[in-house]
C-alpha cells in the first residue's frame with residue numbers, strides 16, 4: 452500500500468461583519484449530499500456566516516446556478532457540493548471535467564467558490580469523504596470559500 456500523510460488544514464479565517472454564503476448542492480446521491488451539506492453548514496456556522504441553500508439536479512448544473520445567483524444576489528461566496536460516481540460510459544468525464552471547469556472559470560472572474568464535488572470510483576469512496584466525522588469534504592469546501600472571501604476583503608481594504 453502507498454504511504455500517505457495527513458492533509459494540512461488552515462484554521463478557519465476570522466472574517467468580521469455580515470457574511471452570506473450560498474451552498475449549491477446536487478442531491479444526485481442524496482445520502483452523500485446530505486453529509487456534505489452538514490459539514491459545510493458546520494464550518495459556515497463556526498465562521499458566523501449565514502447560509503442559503505439551492506438544489507440542482509446534477510453536478511453539471513452547479514456552475515450555472517452559481518453564475519445565476521452571482522448576477523442577482525449579494526453573496527460573499529459559494530460552496531459547490533455534489534458527487535459524481537464513475538459509470539459505464541464516458542459521461543463521468545464530462546460531468547467531472549465540465550463542473551470543475553465551470554467553477555474554475557467563475558473563480559477566475561473573482562467569485563469565492565469552494566469545490567466540494569466528489570469525483571469517485573464508487574460509493575464507499577464517497578461515504579468517507581462526505582462524512583463530517585470522516586474526511587469532511589463539505590466542511591473543507593466551505594472553508595475554502597471562506598479563505599477566498601477573507602483574501603478578497605483583505606485586498607479590497609488594502
Ligand SMILES: Nc1c(NC[C@H](O)[C@H](O)[C@H](O)CO)[nH]c(=O)[nH]c1=O
Pocket residue numbers: 477479508509510511512533534535536537542546
Ligand atoms: N452522473 C451524474 C450526474 N449526471 C447528471 C448531470 O450532472 C446533469 O444533471 C445532466 O446531464 C443534465 O444536465 N450528476 C451528478 O451530480 N452525479 C453523477 O454521478
Ligand SMILES: CC(=O)[C@@H](O)COP(=O)(O)O
Pocket residue numbers: 535536537538539540541542543544546
Ligand atoms: C457519472 C455518470 O456519468 C454516471 O452516473 C452515468 O453512468 P453511465 O456512464 O453508466 O451512463
